[in-house]
Amino acid sequence: MVHNNKLPSCFGRLDTVFPKGKDGLRETPEKCLLCFHKTECLKVALQATDGLRAREELVDRAYASGIMSFLERWSQKKELRRRIEAKTKG
The missing domain is CATH 1.10.287 (Helix Hairpins)
Known part of the structure; x- marks a missing residue:
């Protein structure tokens, strides 16, 4: 589990970490692919x-x-x- 005091402000926000693209399909932004928290962040976003x-x-x-x-x-x-x-x- 990730410590709450070290999380970026976008952590777990579905529209930020897995937004819909122009074609209507969800995709991960390039900046999120480089983030250390990407896996846990996406899990949290999808469980919300x-x-x-x-x-x-x-x-x-x-x-x-x-x-x-x-x-x-x-x-x-x-x-x-x-x-x-x-x-x-x-």
């Missing part, structure tokens, strides 16, 4: 509410492209929604 919503985007894209069945999509989205609600309530 915005990160769970980003995972919903992935599920929707997988379903739209035919990689995922309706029931699998429904199940994953239900679990993601449950986790999002738990994070927003408490």
Whole structure:
């Protein structure tokens, strides 16, 4: 785990460390690739509410492209929604 007093101000912010590109896909900026905290930072960002919503985007894209069945999509989205609600309530 990383010590909180040594973290950059952008640590764990999804729109900063994993923003959407012009094509609508998320990509890591060059400056983040050079950062010592990049792996832990991205993990924290993806576990936050915005990160769970980003995972919903992935599920929707997988379903739209035919990689995922309706029931699998429904199940994953239900679990993601449950986790999002738990994070927003408490």
